[in-house]
Amino acid sequence: MSTLWRLLGALAGGVAGVALGIGIAKAFESSVLWVALAAAGLIVVCVVLYLVARTQRTAGSTWGEFMPGLLLGFNTGINGALIASIVGPVGIVVCVVPALAVIAPLARTGVYQFFLGWFNLVMPMSWVVIALGLLFVLASGLLALVNLIFKSEFLKIEKLTMDPGTGTTYLVGGLAGNGNLSPNSTGFNMGSFAFLKSGQDSAYLEQHEAGHTLNLGVWGFVVHFIGALDENVFGGGNGAYTELFAESHVPQSSRQGPIFPMWCDPVGESATAFAAHPVGT
Numbered sequence: 541m542s543t544l545w546r547l548l549g550a551l552a553g554g555v556a557g558v559a560l561g562i563g564i565a566k567a568f569e570s571s572v573l574w575v576a577l578a579a580a581g582l583i584v585v586c587v588v589l590y591l592v593a594r595t596q597r598t599a600g601s602t603w604g605e606f607m608p609g610l611l612l613g614f615n616t617g618i619n620g621a622l623i624a625s626i627v628g629p630v631g632i633v634v635c636v637v638p639a640l641a642v643i644a645p646l647a648r649t650g651v652y653q654f655f656l657g658w659f660n661l662v663m664p665m666s667w668v669v670i671a672l673g674l675l676f677v678l679a680s681g682l683l684a685l686v687n688l689i690f691k692s693e694f695l696k697i698e699k700l701t702m703d704p705g706t707g708t709t710y711l712v713g714g715l716a717g718n719g720n721l722s723p724n725s726t727g728f729n730m731g732s733f734a735f736l737k738s739g740q741d742s743a744y745l746e747q748h749e750a751g752h753t754l755n756l757g758v759w760g761f762v763v764h765f766i767g768a769l770d771e772n773v774f775g776g777g778n779g780a781y782t783e784l785f786a787e788s789h790v791p792q793s794s795r796q797g798p799i800f801p802m803w804c805d806p807v808g809e810s811a812t813a814f815a816a817h818p819v820g821t
Contacts, residue, residue, distance in 0.1 A: 542605045546642040549609025550616070553589075554639075557617020560585065564618065565625035582618070586762040589614065594770070594781045599801050608758075608785075608802065609642050615665050615760040622664040634662050638758045641802075648804055650705055653789075656757040657706030657732075657750070665760030666731055673730030680714035680735075694718050698738050706750040713738035722772050729786075731756050731764075744794045751789030754803055755782055 560582060567574035593607035616635050623631035637659045641647040660666040680697060687695040698713035709732060711717055716735040720728060727736035727745050729752035736745060756764050759782075767782025778787065778797035788799040 542600055542644040543642060545602055545605035546609030546612070546644065549606040549611075550613030550639065550642045553610040553613025553615075554617040554620075555613075556585070557614040557619075558621050559617075560614075561618035561621025562625075565622055568625075583762055585614070586611075586760075587766060590763055590766045590770075590781065597781070597784065597800060604800075608800070611763060612638065612641055612758045615758060615763070618760070619663045619665050623662075626664070634659065638663065641758045647802060653754055653803065654705055654707075657708065657753050660707065660732055660753065660757050663757065663760075665762075666756050668761040669731035669756055669764050670733070673733030673735075676716035676730060676735060677709070677711055677733055680711060680716045683715050693738065696738070699741060703746060703750055706753045707732050708734055708746075708750045708753045710734050710736060710741070710746055710749070712736045712741045725772075728768075729753060729756075731761075744790060744796065747790045747794070748786055751786030751803055752782070754789060755785050 560578075564575075564578040564582065567578040589607070589611055593611060596603040596607045598604040616638050619638070620632045620635040623634055637655050640652065641656065646652050660670060680695075683695045684697045695715055695718075696713055697711065697717075700709070700711050702709045708729075711733065714735075717727070717737050720726075720735070720737060722728070725737075726740040727734055727749055729735075729749040731753060734746070734749035734753075736749075752764070755767075763782065767780055770776040771778070771780035771783055776783070781800075784798055784800040785802045787795055787797045788801050789803040790796075790799075792804070
């Protein structure tokens with residue numbers, strides 16, 4: 541039944557998403573004012589949908605499964621309309637990958653997550669976050685080179701690795717990793733990039749941040765940032781809606797917070813201890 545309710549939500553959200561996506565594409569052909577209005581509309585709708593979804597956290601329930609599907613369909617519809625406006629209707633086939641997340645058993649497989657993670661690179665609704673992440677990497681790398689002279693531990697990059705399974709690159713240390721604005725966090729996600737504090741790299745943290753990469757693929761940049769505010773500014777902590785889904789990418793034996801079983805098999809009880817995650821996760 542999870543797949544059915546997600547599918548129905550995705551169909552409803554997809555219709556609205558396509559309509560808004562067409563409006564956004566037309567706005568870019570008009571004026572800055574129309575672009576601003578379209579962006580404001582996108583943010584308002586995403587905030588409303590997120591707040592409603594935040595009240596429906598029970599996996600397997602009608603609304604608990606419908607709302608993730610609704611958010612997914614909305615984001616996928618916008619992606620489809622924007623891609624079609626850039627490369628033509630044939631580009632819409634890209635949207636098949638995030639849409640398949642409505643199939644619960646498929647969404648939990650490593651093969652599917654491989655494609656979803658890498659497809660962030662070709663989905664317009666992921667580009668804002670990925671572009672900022674790339675900027676953070678370049679700034680951190682440049683300052684790390686300058687730091688060869690100054691020898692500051694704050695600017696020193698400890699490690700740079702990649703998880704090919706989700707297309708997530710991890711930068712440990714450096715300006716972005718150590719300059720985290722959330723005092724209790726150890727890392728944060730910016731789409732295809734995750735930034736971890738020096739000495740804090742761990743399999744758990746990498747798996748959690750990769751979960752946010754998958755979230756971005758199905759929900760887009762606006763929900764990504766709303767979730768970060770929910771977690772870090774408005775007190776949601778590890779109970780913030782997007783955190784529940786990201787934590788589900790962590791194997792059951794390693795979890796540090798509650799989950800919604802999007803990216804894993806829904807077996808056993810999750811841990812309830814507070815786990816602080818950073819701005820942007």
